[in-house]
Amino acid sequence: MSGSTVITPTAPPVPDQAAAPAMGARVWAQLGERPRLVRTASALSFIAAWQVGSMTGFLDERFYSSPTAVAAAGAELFTGTDMLPHVVTTGTELLVGYGLGVVAAVLVGFVLGYYRVIGTLADPVVMALYVTPRLAIYPVLVIWFGLGLGSKIVMVFLGTFFMVLINTISGVKDVDPSLIRAARSFMAPRSFILRKVMIPGAIPSIMTGLRQGFSQAIIAVITAEMFVSLSGMGNLISTYGQAMRTDALLFLVLLVSSFAYLAIRGLSAVERRLSSWRPS
Amino acid sequence: MSETVVEARDVTIRYTSKNNSSVLAVDGLNLSIERGEFVTIVGSSGCGKTSFLYAIDGLLPIHGGEIRVHGGLVNGPGRDRAVVFQEFALLPWRSVLDNIAFGLEIRKVGKAERHAKARELVDLVGLNGFEDRFPHELSGGMRQRVGIARALAIEPDILLMDEPFGALDAQTRESMQEELLQIWQKTGKTVVFVTHDIDEAIYLADRVVVMRARPGRIREILPVDLPRPRTIDVKADPRFVRMRQHLWHLLHDNEPTLAAVQAS
Amino acid sequence: MNAVLEHPVGRALSSDRSLKVLGVALFFGAWELLPWVLGLDSFVLPPPSVIVVTLVNEIVAGRVTEHLLVTMAEYGLALGLAAVIGISLGMLAGRVRVFDYALEPFVWFLYSTPLTAIYPLLILWVGLGFNSVLLIAFLLAVVPVIVNTTVGVKNVPEPYLRVGHSFMADRWQLLRKVVLPGSFPLVLAGIRLATGRALTGVVIGEMFGANAGLGFRIAENAARIRVPEVFAYLLLIVAFGVVVTQAFGALEARLLRYQVRAR
Ligand SMILES: Nc1ncnc2c1ncn2[C@@H]1O[C@H](COP(=O)(O)OP(=O)(O)O)[C@@H](O)[C@H]1O
Ligand SMILES: [Mg+2]
Numbered sequence: 115m116s117g118s119t120v121i122t123p124t125a126p127p128v129p130d131q132a133a134a135p136a137m138g139a140r141v142w143a144q145l146g147e148r149p150r151l152v153r154t155a156s157a158l159s160f161i162a163a164w165q166v167g168s169m170t171g172f173l174d175e176r177f178y179s180s181p182t183a184v185a186a187a188g189a190e191l192f193t194g195t196d197m198l199p200h201v202v203t204t205g206t207e208l209l210v211g212y213g214l215g216v217v218a219a220v221l222v223g224f225v226l227g228y229y230r231v232i233g234t235l236a237d238p239v240v241m242a243l244y245v246t247p248r249l250a251i252y253p254v255l256v257i258w259f260g261l262g263l264g265s266k267i268v269m270v271f272l273g274t275f276f277m278v279l280i281n282t283i284s285g286v287k288d289v290d291p292s293l294i295r296a297a298r299s300f301m302a303p304r305s306f307i308l309r310k311v312m313i314p315g316a317i318p319s320i321m322t323g324l325r326q327g328f329s330q331a332i333i334a335v336i337t338a339e340m341f342v343s344l345s346g347m348g349n350l351i352s353t354y355g356q357a358m359r360t361d362a363l364l365f366l367v368l369l370v371s372s373f374a375y376l377a378i379r380g381l382s383a384v385e386r387r388l389s390s391w392r393p394s
Numbered sequence: 395m396s397e398t399v400v401e402a403r404d405v406t407i408r409y410t411s412k413n414n415s416s417v418l419a420v421d422g423l424n425l426s427i428e429r430g431e432f433v434t435i436v437g438s439s440g441c442g443k444t445s446f447l448y449a450i451d452g453l454l455p456i457h458g459g460e461i462r463v464h465g466g467l468v469n470g471p472g473r474d475r476a477v478v479f480q481e482f483a484l485l486p487w488r489s490v491l492d493n494i495a496f497g498l499e500i501r502k503v504g505k506a507e508r509h510a511k512a513r514e515l516v517d518l519v520g521l522n523g524f525e526d527r528f529p530h531e532l533s534g535g536m537r538q539r540v541g542i543a544r545a546l547a548i549e550p551d552i553l554l555m556d557e558p559f560g561a562l563d564a565q566t567r568e569s570m571q572e573e574l575l576q577i578w579q580k581t582g583k584t585v586v587f588v589t590h591d592i593d594e595a596i597y598l599a600d601r602v603v604v605m606r607a608r609p610g611r612i613r614e615i616l617p618v619d620l621p622r623p624r625t626i627d628v629k630a631d632p633r634f635v636r637m638r639q640h641l642w643h644l645l646h647d648n649e650p651t652l653a654a655v656q657a658s
Numbered sequence: 659m660n661a662v663l664e665h666p667v668g669r670a671l672s673s674d675r676s677l678k679v680l681g682v683a684l685f686f687g688a689w690e691l692l693p694w695v696l697g698l699d700s701f702v703l704p705p706p707s708v709i710v711v712t713l714v715n716e717i718v719a720g721r722v723t724e725h726l727l728v729t730m731a732e733y734g735l736a737l738g739l740a741a742v743i744g745i746s747l748g749m750l751a752g753r754v755r756v757f758d759y760a761l762e763p764f765v766w767f768l769y770s771t772p773l774t775a776i777y778p779l780l781i782l783w784v785g786l787g788f789n790s791v792l793l794i795a796f797l798l799a800v801v802p803v804i805v806n807t808t809v810g811v812k813n814v815p816e817p818y819l820r821v822g823h824s825f826m827a828d829r830w831q832l833l834r835k836v837v838l839p840g841s842f843p844l845v846l847a848g849i850r851l852a853t854g855r856a857l858t859g860v861v862i863g864e865m866f867g868a869n870a871g872l873g874f875r876i877a878e879n880a881a882r883i884r885v886p887e888v889f890a891y892l893l894l895i896v897a898f899g900v901v902v903t904q905a906f907g908a909l910e911a912r913l914l915r916y917q918v919r920a921r
Contacts, residue, residue: 235684364779
């Protein structure tokens with residue numbers, strides 16, 4: 115349906131020669147063609163309502179802050195040097211945990227996806243751990259690995275691992291068996307089948323895993339740090355929370371979610387490019 | 395005695411894309427159809443058959459001319475018309491019985507009553523025993539029986555059929571054609587039947603409307619003076635053979651006149 | 659037809675099933691041996707036998723039922739609300755483009771924000787305990803329902819809508835009898851995602867800011883460094899997740915039985 119030219123009127127029967135639509139209806143129809151405008155207007159009116167609400171005292175500033183207060187807190191945080199070490203901590207945990215998680219999950223995923231027996235053996239355990247909230251294990255990780263980076267890295271690792279794993283397995287399993295058969299019938303060696311058939315076939319699905327795994331990783335690192343930590347963005351968020359600094363807290367939340375949003379947009383752009391050969 | 399039920403005058407249908415280029419699907423089409431008549435429309439794919447049929451139903455707005463049904467201007471679907479869609483268009487989450495009863499349900503007919511009516515139609519189209527099946531459990535022929543029954547259930551005067559047998563294998567198609575003729579004779583509906591199969595067009599019709607593409611126009615209207623009730627043997631009738639040959643040439647664009655063919 | 663198919667398919671399934679049982683057994687067996695091999699105390703890494711005994715003790719001591727019920731109540735409510743509100747918003751967004759665009763920034767925000775980060779705020783707004791747990795679980799769960807319903811509604815095949823129009827369905831009938839069932843597979847997929855996210859929300863909420871529920875018991879025991887107890891509750895949560903997933907899978911299969919079985 116998408117792609118090329120979209121041609122409209124199959125939908126509801128409208129008497130074509132009907133009287134010109136009312137002004138309101140015309141504006142409405144035009145808005146339907148202007149996604150960007152509507153999105154921006156929607157977000158801006160939310161912010162405006164929030165600002166007005168707090169200025170009139172309808173929203174208690176201690177609880178709800180206000181856009182201007184959030185902006186001011188942001189300026190303060192950025193000009194000061196307090197935030198930098200926290201960014202470094204979180205960045206390190208995120209990169210190390212995510213990197214290790216991806217590598218491990220892709221390797222294990224290929225094994226579980228390729229060897230049917232091993233895959234079936236592991237299936238119930240993988241599924242059970244996939245469907246349960248892995249963050250619940252974090253308190254144990256703290257006991258095992260301490261308050262510092264270690265416990266967060268492991269948490270991020272676990273968050274990433276299962277997302278990428280599930281997607282890799284399904285990607286490998288879904289590689290068209292007739293392609294593999296064809297390669298075999300040409301007596302292609304195993305390594306060739308792996309490099310030229312299995313890996314390219316599984317890549318789109320792995321990319322989906324990388325994207326979903328990354329959002330899991332961010333949730334994992336922030337939540338873990340908030341639960342108990344010595345430093346990091348989550349630590350900072352929870353410190354401001356306890357101090358009822360809603361302005362700074364909201365600014366940090368916006369910062370983290372903008373980062374997550376951009377990272378995920380980037381990853382899905384790569385994902386789309388790598389899977390563009392697929393029939394949608 | 396004869397009464398015009400569908401009257402199309404100078405009908406134009408256009409599709410406009412977002413970048414404002416437009417396709418003229420039907421251009422200046424004139425046709426009137428009598429009560430109880432069986433009219434088939436043939437033409438190569440893309441010549442505007444479906445568009446015209448949908449316009450009669452009121453599913454598509456027209457951009458010029460007018461279509462009258464029972465004297466009234468069409469400006470939307472009506473109670474007196476029902477469409478049998480190409481590729482069946484059954485609702486996959488509904489059982490056979492509930493698919494047939496769909497139109498009645500929309501008209502807020504009570505459950506007992508609409509199911510009773512749907513069962514009558516199950517009988518008529520020979521689907522007994524399949525009432526509770528889902529569409530995906532049926533063969534193509536059975537699915538289109540459901541499509542026909544669904545249209546008949548709301549008791550329309552005019553049945554609009556869009557290549558209803560196009561997706562069926564040759565054998566099923568022939569037996570469906572025969573059954574359709576029987577149903578038509580029993581119920582006396584007016585039928586407008588779109589197809590791109592020449593044999594089917596002649597075999598079923600009182601008149602064959604031949605369309606040409608880009609823009610969609612009527613090229614010729616061919617009366618079929620073969621006796622009814624027709625059986626499959628009629629396809630061996632010399633008149634049938636001549637008409638088929640004529641239509642074949644028409645559709646393949648080097649057009650000898652009917653007279654020329656008859657003389658040969 | 660069933661009889662013919664039953665034999666080979668049934669056999670493949672049963673061999674699959676025994677492999678799976680074997681897999682679970684291997685997993686727990688290896689775990690049972692692991693502390694012993696590593697020379698770790700069961701206070702540090704409890705083997706499954708110890709975890710099960712601990713869990714039984716907890717249950718017998720009456721420390722589980724109440725918390726399990728709280729978790730179940732929060733979970734059920736959060737998921738139910740997410741389904742109802744998510745489907746309603748998604749239907750609206752799927753049918754009314756302007757509304758879809760207007761909703762998008764908020765959906766994006768909810769999707770990309772690690773929502774636990776706003777948990778301190780939620781507590782500030784609705785108080786510790788049941789309310790804040792419910793709210794965070796709801797917020798996590800509602801997003802995929804909205805998104806999937808929107809996409810599902812937009813992608814209801816044109817022929818189905820045409821049938822609705824042709825048989826003169828009014829707006830409401832079209833919505834109820836064509837659009838909603840037509841988008842059902844995707845809506846259900848959204849709810850399936852929500853079942854997992856709601857559980858995450860409930861457990862995390864309970865760990866952070868509640869005084870009841872399985873998550874609370876985890877945090878409480880962890881604070882006292884009682885690892886076997888923590889694992890006992892983790893086991894319960896895993897079981898909870900598995901049961902919910904299986905139950906939903908069965909429900910989904912039943913609701914979508916009209917579809918051709920995929921592969
Ligand atoms: N939804 C649509 N959008 C754009 N063009 C269309 C659409 N439907 C039909 N057309 C165009 O209108 C013409 C007639 O189509 P149609 O009525 O479906 O023909 P037929 O049923 O005879 O195959 C074709 O050229 C086709 O490309
Ligand atoms: Mg057509």
